[in-house]
Amino acid sequence: MFRYIPLMLKNCWRNRRRTILTIVSIGVSMCLLGVIISVFHAFYLSDPTPDQALRLVTRNRISLTQPLPQSYRERIKQVPGIREVMIAQWFGGVYKDSRNPDNMFARFAVEPEKLFGIYGELTIPDDQKRAFERERTACVIGRDLANKLNFHIGDRITLVGDIFPGKYEFTVRGIFDSPRASSVLYFNREYLEQSLPEGRRGNAGTFDILVDRAENAPHIAQVVDDEFLNSPARTKTESEQAFVLGFVSFLGNVKMFLLSVSAAVMFTILLVSANTMAMSVRERVREVGVLKTLGFTPGAILGLILGEACAISLAGALVGYTISMMLTNGIRKSPFGGFLPPIAAFEPGVALVCVAAAGFIGLISSLVPAWGASRTPIVEALRSTD
Amino acid sequence: MTDNIVISTRGLNKEFIRDEFHVVALQDVGLDIHKGEFIALMGPSGSGKSTLLHLIAAMDTATGGEIRVLGQDLRALSDRQIAHWRNENIGFIFQSFNLIPVLTALENVELPLKLTNLKKQERIDHATTALQLVGLGDRLGHYPRQLSGGQEQRVAIARAIVTDPSLILADEPTGNLDASSAEEILTLVSRLNKEHGKTVVMVTHDPHAARFASKIRYLEKGALLSEGAVPAN
Numbered sequence A: 001m002f003r004y005i006p007l008m009l010k011n012c013w014r015n016r017r018r019t020i021l022t023i024v025s026i027g028v029s030m031c032l033l034g035v036i037i038s039v040f041h042a043f044y045l046s047d048p049t050p051d052q053a054l055r056l057v058t059r060n061r062i063s064l065t066q067p068l069p070q071s072y073r074e075r076i077k078q079v080p081g082i083r084e085v086m087i088a089q090w091f092g093g094v095y096k097d098s099r100n101p102d103n104m105f106a107r108f109a110v111e112p113e114k115l116f117g118i119y120g121e122l123t124i125p126d127d128q129k130r131a132f133e134r135e136r137t138a139c140v141i142g143r144d145l146a147n148k149l150n151f152h153i154g155d156r157i158t159l160v161g162d163i164f165p166g167k168y169e170f171t172v173r174g175i176f177d178s179p180r181a182s183s184v185l186y187f188n189r190e191y192l193e194q195s196l197p198e199g200r201r202g203n204a205g206t207f208d209i210l211v212d213r214a215e216n217a218p219h220i221a222q223v224v225d226d227e228f229l230n231s232p233a234r235t236k237t238e239s240e241q242a243f244v245l246g247f248v249s250f251l252g253n254v255k256m257f258l259l260s261v262s263a264a265v266m267f268t269i270l271l272v273s274a275n276t277m278a279m280s281v282r283e284r285v286r287e288v289g290v291l292k293t294l295g296f297t298p299g300a301i302l303g304l305i306l307g308e309a310c311a312i313s314l315a316g317a318l319v320g321y322t323i324s325m326m327l328t329n330g331i332r333k334s335p336f337g338g339f340l341p342p343i344a345a346f347e348p349g350v351a352l353v354c355v356a357a358a359g360f361i362g363l364i365s366s367l368v369p370a371w372g373a374s375r376t377p378i379v380e381a382l383r384s385t386d
Numbered sequence B: 001m002t003d004n005i006v007i008s009t010r011g012l013n014k015e016f017i018r019d020e021f022h023v024v025a026l027q028d029v030g031l032d033i034h035k036g037e038f039i040a041l042m043g044p045s046g047s048g049k050s051t052l053l054h055l056i057a058a059m060d061t062a063t064g065g066e067i068r069v070l071g072q073d074l075r076a077l078s079d080r081q082i083a084h085w086r087n088e089n090i091g092f093i094f095q096s097f098n099l100i101p102v103l104t105a106l107e108n109v110e111l112p113l114k115l116t117n118l119k120k121q122e123r124i125d126h127a128t129t130a131l132q133l134v135g136l137g138d139r140l141g142h143y144p145r146q147l148s149g150g151q152e153q154r155v156a157i158a159r160a161i162v163t164d165p166s167l168i169l170a171d172e173p174t175g176n177l178d179a180s181s182a183e184e185i186l187t188l189v190s191r192l193n194k195e196h197g198k199t200v201v202m203v204t205h206d207p208h209a210a211r212f213a214s215k216i217r218y219l220e221k222g223a224l225l226s227e228g229a230v231p232a233n
């Protein structure tokens, strides 16, 4: 079998321009497919990190935009197995020119003394942490954000509120490191509360919960929700992973969207590749007749052509997946990366799916012309003029 | 002499039916060719010369009659078996050379050996020897487009003989060549016949070419004229 590979590769290289164009177009599509599959994998198939597995998020059952009374915090805290509860409030707001995507980063009002306990994966020097807890207008920012906008300890950041109107001025008192993308700003919820009119105080967007053991988390979530079964505002408590996905699904039916885009992309590559293979086989009917005259069996001819198509689409997949690794890396570091589940740049499962997809495309796209060529009677093939 | 017959046909018929067209290409052809003969097959265009050659090489199947080649009843073999049989026993030379353009002379000649059990080095040695035999030992790495027509045909001959088949079939091998190249090719083919004992069947239009053969047979409108007979015009 291996002795046919040189001939197969030489056949691929017969019409260089066409082969390169095909590889490029398959590459572009496979790159898109790679990104989509990576995102899909990160959203729906990846396991939570050990830190994530310990966290639950409680929100208003009706919608994420509806607040809950802050008094729930104490009742949640009573539930056995819960170590800590923190109010977290999505702030929104605008920093400088919001058309610059760099200026779009997540901002949360939190309880400073609890933040680093619940988010154990965040690391910050002790003195910075204490400074954040002490000062009402202090904020801490992630390393990614600090690097991107060149913020230093002591810098002032002014946000203009939209959900919570007004002008808010913070002083950077700490920069934390995170294993994930960290384009995030946390500030003291007290500052927000005192700036709000009387009627809007006392609310919580979400309660971030730390449980003692990951395996208890689903049960605890149920207990929390049962606690507020008969309250005016009912709650929905879910794993952090599920919560983030719910956040993503604000954008629409993401799962369906990803799947249908993948299908469309696959179909497009299939057409491109099928067209190329049909063309390249048609030009070579006579040669197929010659090979058969030399003793090549129909099966060998079939294998040669299928192999050629697979080689081309695998080359495309290689190019595409390499670029997609760069892109997913880019997404992870982008302003949105902070909201999204972490998207791995290289994930063996995703790479495997891409390679399999390419192989599948190679086979399917060339099946018809290859079959036709292998079955064409020799005499007829030899009569064809190229 | 009869046990030396390598090609034997009886009542061989070939019809082409395409839509409403119905062409009788060969009609009741009875032909015996002995081992070591060099037969020239002549006749006007459309008389069925190529068709007969294709049937002998098992590249096509007859619509009626019997054909035995090298003792083998060709109709008894499967597609796969026929391919192997042809690889082992038949060397076919085309009018238009039909080399694979993306392969070098050496790779073209090596191609039929890829279907055998030979190791890479053995294949290369055999192919090199075949190319040396046709006088192209110094052109191994050349691509077909870098060769003259005569040289291309010599590569094609090397490809046809590399598996050491006992039967060489040539369909107007000099049809695309100038006189001096044609002369070289014909000399080469007759050497294969005389020095290497190959049985040769060569279709040709050219009476000069036919003179290299030991015997000339004529086809007319699909029928084989009896031995020694020459067409009227």
Ligand SMILES: Nc1ncnc2c1ncn2[C@@H]1O[C@H](COP(=O)(O)OP(=O)(O)OP(=O)(O)O)[C@@H](O)[C@H]1O
Pocket: A379, A380, B016, B017, B018, B023, B024, B025, B043, B044, B045, B046, B047, B048, B049, B050, B051, B052
């Ligand atoms: N595949 C085919 N389909 C239909 N008719 C065919 C086919 N092959 C050959 N024929 C017909 O059979 C007849 C004999 O053809 P063949 O090619 O054997 O002639 P030939 O003697 O080799 O002619 P030439 O000297 O022009 O090569 C012709 O009438 C031709 O049109």
Ligand SMILES: [Mg+2]
Pocket: B049, B050, B051, B171
């Ligand atoms: Mg002919």
